[in-house]
Amino acid sequence: MTATVHKTPRAEERTGPAGLPNPAPRPEGEIEALKHVWRAPKGLNFITVVNNTYVGLFYVGTAFLFFILAGILALIMRTQLAVPQADIVSQGTYNQLFTMHGTMMMFLFAVPAVEAMGVYLLPNMQAARDLPFPRLSAYAFWAYFFGGLAFFCSLLFQVAPDTGWFMYPPLTGTKYSPGINADFWLLGIGFIEISAIAGAIEIIVGVLKTRAPGMSLDKLPVYAWAMLVFAALIVFAFPAVILCTLLLEIERAFGWPFFIAEKGGSAMLWQHLFWFFGHPEVYIIFLPAAGMVSMMVPTIAQTPLVGYRLVVLAIVATGFFSFGVWVHHMFATGIPQLSLSFFSAASMAVSVPSGIQVFAWIATIANGRLQLTTPALFILGFLFIFTLGGLTGVMVGMVPFDWQVHDTYFVVAHFHYVLIGGMVFPLFAAFYYWTPLASRKPLSEKLGRWVFGLMFVGMNVTFFPMHLTGLIGMPRRVYTYPAGLGWDWLNMTSTIGAFMIAAGVALFLFDLVRRFRITEDNAGNIWNAGTLEWLPSGDYANRSIPRVTSREPLWDQPHLAADVEAGRYYLPNAPTGGRETIVTSPITAEPQYVVQMPGPSWATVLGAFFTAAFFILLTVKLVIPAIVCAVIAVGMVIWWLWDTDPGPAQATVDIGGGIRLPTYVTGPMSHSWWAMVVLLMVAGTLYACLLFSYLFLWTVSPDVWPKPDALPELPWPLLPAVLYAASSLAVVLASRSLRRVPAGGAGAAGVWPMRIALAAAIPLVVAAVATDLAAQSGTGLQPTESAYGAVVYMFVSLQGFYAVVLVLMGVFTLARSLAGKLDGVRRGTFDNTMLLWHFAVVQGLVGLAVTALFPRLVGG
Amino acid sequence: MRGARPGFLTKMLFLNAGLVLWAAHFGFVYGLTGVVCARGLGTAWPAAVPFVVAFATVVAAGLSLVVLFAAVLGRGPGIAGEPDPALRVFWRSVTGGVAVFGFVAIVWSGLPAVLIRPCA
Numbered sequence: 019m020t021a022t023v024h025k026t027p028r029a030e031e032r033t034g035p036a037g038l039p040n041p042a043p044r045p046e047g048e049i050e051a052l053k054h055v056w057r058a059p060k061g062l063n064f065i066t067v068v069n070n071t072y073v074g075l076f077y078v079g080t081a082f083l084f085f086i087l088a089g090i091l092a093l094i095m096r097t098q099l100a101v102p103q104a105d106i107v108s109q110g111t112y113n114q115l116f117t118m119h120g121t122m123m124m125f126l127f128a129v130p131a132v133e134a135m136g137v138y139l140l141p142n143m144q145a146a147r148d149l150p151f152p153r154l155s156a157y158a159f160w161a162y163f164f165g166g167l168a169f170f171c172s173l174l175f176q177v178a179p180d181t182g183w184f185m186y187p188p189l190t191g192t193k194y195s196p197g198i199n200a201d202f203w204l205l206g207i208g209f210i211e212i213s214a215i216a217g218a219i220e221i222i223v224g225v226l227k228t229r230a231p232g233m234s235l236d237k238l239p240v241y242a243w244a245m246l247v248f249a250a251l252i253v254f255a256f257p258a259v260i261l262c263t264l265l266l267e268i269e270r271a272f273g274w275p276f277f278i279a280e281k282g283g284s285a286m287l288w289q290h291l292f293w294f295f296g297h298p299e300v301y302i303i304f305l306p307a308a309g310m311v312s313m314m315v316p317t318i319a320q321t322p323l324v325g326y327r328l329v330v331l332a333i334v335a336t337g338f339f340s341f342g343v344w345v346h347h348m349f350a351t352g353i354p355q356l357s358l359s360f361f362s363a364a365s366m367a368v369s370v371p372s373g374i375q376v377f378a379w380i381a382t383i384a385n386g387r388l389q390l391t392t393p394a395l396f397i398l399g400f401l402f403i404f405t406l407g408g409l410t411g412v413m414v415g416m417v418p419f420d421w422q423v424h425d426t427y428f429v430v431a432h433f434h435y436v437l438i439g440g441m442v443f444p445l446f447a448a449f450y451y452w453t454p455l456a457s458r459k460p461l462s463e464k465l466g467r468w469v470f471g472l473m474f475v476g477m478n479v480t481f482f483p484m485h486l487t488g489l490i491g492m493p494r495r496v497y498t499y500p501a502g503l504g505w506d507w508l509n510m511t512s513t514i515g516a517f518m519i520a521a522g523v524a525l526f527l528f529d530l531v532r533r534f535r536i537t538e539d540n541a542g543n544i545w546n547a548g549t550l551e552w553l554p555s556g557d558y559a560n561r562s563i564p565r566v567t568s569r570e571p572l573w574d575q576p577h578l579a580a581d582v583e584a585g586r587y588y589l590p591n592a593p594t595g596g597r598e599t600i601v602t603s604p605i606t607a608e609p610q611y612v613v614q615m616p617g618p619s620w621a622t623v624l625g626a627f628f629t630a631a632f633f634i635l636l637t638v639k640l641v642i643p644a645i646v647c648a649v650i651a652v653g654m655v656i657w658w659l660w661d662t663d664p665g666p667a668q669a670t671v672d673i674g675g676g677i678r679l680p681t682y683v684t685g686p687m688s689h690s691w692w693a694m695v696v697l698l699m700v701a702g703t704l705y706a707c708l709l710f711s712y713l714f715l716w717t718v719s720p721d722v723w724p725k726p727d728a729l730p731e732l733p734w735p736l737l738p739a740v741l742y743a744a745s746s747l748a749v750v751l752a753s754r755s756l757r758r759v760p761a762g763g764a765g766a767a768g769v770w771p772m773r774i775a776l777a778a779a780i781p782l783v784v785a786a787v788a789t790d791l792a793a794q795s796g797t798g799l800q801p802t803e804s805a806y807g808a809v810v811y812m813f814v815s816l817q818g819f820y821a822v823v824l825v826l827m828g829v830f831t832l833a834r835s836l837a838g839k840l841d842g843v844r845r846g847t848f849d850n851t852m853l854l855w856h857f858a859v860v861q862g863l864v865g866l867a868v869t870a871l872f873p874r875l876v877g878g
Numbered sequence: 879m880r881g882a883r884p885g886f887l888t889k890m891l892f893l894n895a896g897l898v899l900w901a902a903h904f905g906f907v908y909g910l911t912g913v914v915c916a917r918g919l920g921t922a923w924p925a926a927v928p929f930v931v932a933f934a935t936v937v938a939a940g941l942s943l944v945v946l947f948a949a950v951l952g953r954g955p956g957i958a959g960e961p962d963p964a965l966r967v968f969w970r971s972v973t974g975g976v977a978v979f980g981f982v983a984i985v986w987s988g989l990p991a992v993l994i995r996p997c998a
């Protein structure tokens with residue numbers, strides 16, 4: 019590995035400094051062993067690679083592909099709108115075009131692109147060898163890749179969604195959208211969201227648990243902070259959209275009337291759930307982009323970021339406030355005045371933290387010496403465009419003005435300024451800035467200026483006139499317009515601008531094809547940046563894992579790069595013989611243990627393929643093949659999980675500096691426990707959204723709520739409750755027995771009691787759900803008869819889903835025990851099953867309490 | 879995770895306390911007004927709403943000030959007893975900053991709810 023590192027002496031020029039964890043030169047063969055362990059598979063097997071540097075690049079590349087595809091759709095629309103009364107596309111096709119453009123830009127480009135950059139950059143910035151669950155990120159990527167492509171292809175068959183990217187019912191209900199277009203959106207997007215959540219879990223655990231020793235939270239790169247908050251926003255916002263897509267799909271498939279007013283449903287429910295996600299979505303896209311800018315600005319100004327703590331504060335505050343904005347959609351029926359003033363308050367609140375970040379960047383630039391490189395140009399462009407977008411945002415934030423321009427091109431102009439300014443320009447800056455990390459040659463600075471110029475001018479030529487087009491009355495989402503309304507030249511200008519942007523992007527692609535080459539030796543730290551991703555690296559990431567003492571270690575520890583590369587820091591080898599990295603404590607980043615990580619496997623790629631196939635086949639109503647795919651997908655996931663949870667390879671390993679770490683840990687310290695807890699937060703949020711839906715539907719249609727005498731008789735709900743509690747108790751007993759099983763003690767006391775208790779828990783939880791179902795259907799309640807029936811059966815169905823998962827996990831855990839892969843020490847799998855079990859039981863009990871007690875309470 | 883010393887969750891919660899309070903206040907005020915107005919629970923309820931909201935606002939704002947003072951005085955989980963001075967300063971300033979944000983946001987979003995007739 020021969021990366022050029024500026025201003026640092028070459029490794030071989032330095033001789034063993036005292037005080038570093040490991041002596042150099044390192045033993046012969048050590049680096050070869052490290053390379054061997056981390057190498058990417060060759061040939062066709064290459065696609066099973068899991069190293070974040072490869073998966074990250076695939077991920078970024080795919081997101082960019084969708085940007086181009088959605089961009090082409092935009093060009094078709096702009097061509098159609100260039101002159102009045104054009105007939106390049108029909109009205110129906112235009113509807114599909116704008117829906118697909120909006121949906122793809124938001125769900126297939128913006129969110130995945132920022133997540134992909136995280137997968138690529140975070141481990142490098144934190145000097146971890148990889149993210150903690152490499153197979154999970156590979157799975158998330160492939161699921162997105164297959165699912166996204168299939169979703170796009172719906173356009174080719176003219177069955178693409180056509181009802182606008184926010185899919186409001188009743189327009190999207192079966193009555194007005196009988197075809198499968200809407201189903202494509204619901205299943206396709208619901209599924210891609212799941213992949214986004216997988217990525218978010220990976221990012222949260224990665225940021226909190228796998229950092230360079232010494233990188234306490236006050237030294238965490240701003241980007242990692244931004245990604246942490248970003249991932250938290252996904253955890254709390256995406257369940258809402260998953261739930262609403264699920265409800266609408268169930269309504270369409272089975273006729274459960276969640277959104278049908280005649281049966282007590284409410285289209286407003288969709289709006290609440292959708293916007294609970296939709297507003298944070300803007301910040302979900304913006305925060306990581308701002309985080310990247312906070313990394314680039316110090317480098318281009320060659321001085322540390324001004325106001326680090328304020329910027330962190332701003333990021334955290336943005337995360338919170340972004341949810342507040344959603345409320346303006348709430349209770350619009352009941353309290354318009356109040357809700358509007360709340361909305362204004364929250365919108366203003368959210369602009370304060372954004373302002374803080376902008377000032378921090380400007381102050382940093384003022385503090386240093388700005389080098390006008392291509393990334394710098396894109397950042398300046400971002401500041402300009404984003405500020406303008408913010409200004410028009412304040413304008414549409416003012417209620418009377420909003421009435422004037424609502425659903426006109428003014429709004430289209432506004433949100434493109436915000437989205438392109440706030441996300442596309444920072445992303446292009448990032449492409450230019452971080453290419454030297456991935457490629458042997460950086461991108462051309464000369465062409466870069468042209469790319470920037472075309473995109474910047476093109477952007478303003480396209481979207482600035484749209485403000486005027488909107489002000490003089492042109493509505494959005496129209497496929498053509500009559501001549502002579504004064505819209506003609508404005509539209510023509512916008513179209514010319516759109517092609518300028520396209521020319522800029524094409525030039526960028528040309529440069530990329532010409533110069534971007536992934537090789538073992540990258541261009542290195544050409545910008546003289548201060549953060550760890552610029553350490554010399556290979557497939558194994560850094561030769562050794564540094565201890566950091568500041569936020570810009572490469573500036574403050576001048577020999578760091580050389581010492582890291584010489585293997586003088588921690589873990590310069592692969593002591594367990596497999597892939598591993600150091601897990602650190604979440605706040606102070608002190609080393610806790612060495613985690614053994616799984617390598618490449620076909621299970622992830624195939625699992626993702628069949629998961630995507632399941633969803634797509636379901637959309638086109640091929641139920642039997644869909645089920646077959648689902649079974650195969652589950653099989654693949656089981657295969658993948660079977661070789662994780664390896665148990666201790668050896669008691670402890672020496673990572674240098676006198677630190678010996680265990681190679682396997684379970685319980686609250688372990689990364690898998692953390693991941694499970696984050697997953698439970700997702701599940702809990704989903705459930706909270708369902709509870710909200712129940713209460714909301716009640717406020718809208720109390721008349722469909724039953725009288726107490728129509729509910730299951732009181733002892734009935736108690737039976738499932740007792741069964742739930744008993745199943746949890748059995749799991750507790752199993753856990754106790756497992757504790758008594760010594761490592762490798764297949765025949766020890768406690769093994770059979772554990773197996774019996776766990777085996778007993780399985781039928782108990784199934785029986786709990788079954789009796790709950792029997793109690794509800796015993797009253798004659800049908801899910802199709804009213805919103806009440808629908809939401810009650812939704813509670814039961816969700817529990818049914820959990821029961822299936824628990825059965826699978828229970829059987830899997832038992833199988834591991836029978837295979838001798840489970841004991842009192844090696845119990846990570848059991849712990850995960852246990853956590854989910856208790857969670858599902860508590861949730862089941864809450865559901866029972868709500869469905870049994872609430873109608874009695876209010877129906878008295 | 880280290881015995882009796884505050885764990886990660888406690889420290890994080892304290893760091894974010896100002897805005898967690900804001901979120902709780904926001905959710906409560908909104909939920910309450912929404913239910914009262916949407917269900918048309920007579921006239922007594924809507925009349926009482928501004929008082930309840932005012933009370934909730936004072937409580938939430940007061941609590942956020944408590945957090946702020948704790949941070950200023952170097953108290954609270956993640957600050958008191960933190961041996962690394964840089965980390966302590968960081969935790970203190972971010973906790974304090976979040977509390978200031980929380981306080982302003984609570985008052986800011988509580989005011990309209992007090993001043994405007996809820997179900998108008």
Ligand code: HEM
Pocket residue numbers: 089092093095096116117119120121123124128181182183184430434437438441442480493494495496516519
């Ligand atoms: C790069 C150049 C782009 C051009 C030329 C462009 C053009 C357009 C056009 C012509 C429309 C349809 C307007 C209408 O008929 O109402 C539209 C809608 C939209 N665009 Fe773009 N766009 C671009 C980039 C983006 C980006 C980067 C994003 C998001 C990250 C985005 C998100 C959207 C959304 C959400 C809609 C609304 C779709 C709907 O009405 O359901 N666009 N855009």
